[in-house]
Amino acid sequence: MNINADWDPHEFKILKSKGSYQWWYFDGIDFSSTYSFVIIFSTSFPFSPAYLKNLINDAQNINPLDFARVSFKLFKHGKLMHQSVQEFISGTINIVKRNDHIASLNIGRNSINFNGNKVSLKIRSFEKWAKRSIDADIDMTINSPQEFFSNECNINSPNSHYWSPAGINTDYVAKIKIRRAENQFSPRKKIIFEGNGYYDRNWGTEAVFDNILNWKRGRFIEKDLTLVFFDTTYRKDYAKQFKRIIITKGKDVLLNESDIEFEYQNSKNLWGLAYPSKIIIKGKKIIVKVSNNIKLYNSPFRIKFQSEFEVEFNDSNLNGMGISELINPKLLKRKWMYPLLNFNVIKHS
Numbered sequence: 001m002n003i004n005a006d007w008d009p010h011e012f013k014i015l016k017s018k019g020s021y022q023w024w025y026f027d028g029i030d031f032s033s034t035y036s037f038v039i040i041f042s043t044s045f046p047f048s049p050a051y052l053k054n055l056i057n058d059a060q061n062i063n064p065l066d067f068a069r070v071s072f073k074l075f076k077h078g079k080l081m082h083q084s085v086q087e088f089i090s091g092t093i094n095i096v097k098r099n100d101h102i103a104s105l106n107i108g109r110n111s112i113n114f115n116g117n118k119v120s121l122k123i124r125s126f127e128k129w130a131k132r133s134i135d136a137d138i139d140m141t142i143n144s145p146q147e148f149f150s151n152e153c154n155i156n157s158p159n160s161h162y163w164s165p166a167g168i169n170t171d172y173v174a175k176i177k178i179r180r181a182e183n184q185f186s187p188r189k190k191i192i193f194e195g196n197g198y199y200d201r202n203w204g205t206e207a208v209f210d211n212i213l214n215w216k217r218g219r220f221i222e223k224d225l226t227l228v229f230f231d232t233t234y235r236k237d238y239a240k241q242f243k244r245i246i247i248t249k250g251k252d253v254l255l256n257e258s259d260i261e262f263e264y265q266n267s268k269n270l271w272g273l274a275y276p277s278k279i280i281i282k283g284k285k286i287i288v289k290v291s292n293n294i295k296l297y298n299s300p301f302r303i304k305f306q307s308e309f310e311v312e313f314n315d316s317n318l319n320g321m322g323i324s325e326l327i328n329p330k331l332l333k334r335k336w337m338y339p340l341l342n343f344n345v346i347k348h349s
Helices: 049-056 329-333 335-341
Strands: 021-030 035-044 068-076 079-088 093-097 102-107 110-115 118-126 132-142 161-180 189-204 212-222 225-234 242-249 252-257 261-268 274-282 286-298 302-313 316-327 345-347
Touching: 021 132, 021 161, 021 316, 035 102, 035 132, 035 189, 049 329, 049 335, 068 102, 068 118, 068 132, 068 286, 079 118, 079 132, 132 189, 161 212, 161 225, 161 242, 189 212, 212 274, 212 302, 212 329, 242 286, 274 316, 286 316
Parallel strands: 079 345
Antiparallel strands: 021 035, 021 189, 035 068, 068 079, 093 102, 102 110, 110 118, 118 132, 132 161, 161 189, 212 225, 212 316, 225 242, 242 252, 261 274, 274 286, 286 302, 302 316
16 A cells, blocks of 8 residues: 555546556544445446456456446444445546646536535435435535645555545535435435544555455544554565554644554454454554444445544543444455345446
8 A cells, every 4th residue: 555645635547457446435423423424436446346247257448437436325323324326437427627726526416526625525316225316415624635644655565556645634514415206396304414524535556356455444533633544464475564553633744653553353244254343553652442333334345334432642542433444355256245236236327
């Protein structure tokens, strides 16, 4: 994993190499820990069964841009309330860049608009099985610009996988409207909340399952302070383990440490995926305890939590809710799971 902090966090890369991927990830937990959301825009979604089938079968002339996806999930007290997963081909992607600070990505009727430290998300979709329309508008203000990071490469790692800390501490306001899809005049349920959020960008020039064995990461936000951790393992002949914990406060990086140890207490989900129910992270100046009690996603290869964080750092103790996840990319080669992964997907041609 390489940290890319070149200023232009909203850059749109046209990646066409076989297996390449790119996504913009947004999440947020409201101030009362009642509502949370996860939104992902991807111009080439690495977990798309259609994309995976082509890669595994070594199909020729694959266009990664034919596997764009927009995913929206809304939770209440950790329980899924509403979701929409849309998949698109390349003709539905529109990128507009006016200058280094103003740009937009449109996928179908969904969009991300960047204007300096302001990010506006628009979701226009419906739930596949519940027959409800979803209009979601989320306005974010980035508090931790990524230019305060330095570019870093994982030692002995090929330049294949990148993480960009585009806006790892944001304030947001979410306005979501839900109504029966078959009746445009039916009353809408309005959900309005605000809180602290998170935004990053990931991309790579090879398939995620080629060399990544295990990918764990998480984040915790408390007012203007953000903690992010990574623990990524690779095939031994590919790269060394990537371990990192980062703490920012406003525009200052308080900690950026790789000399850390992870301790895991593991459990297994219904499909036999081993995941950490508890995590302890120890560094020279920090101890972090993470309790993964509330499952937001739960799949054969990926699991995401609304997590409880306890942080001891610089003689201070912090407690609060965050989000953490585990991805096991090598399991993506198991074709039996593809119908399950497609179950809620709405395909647009």
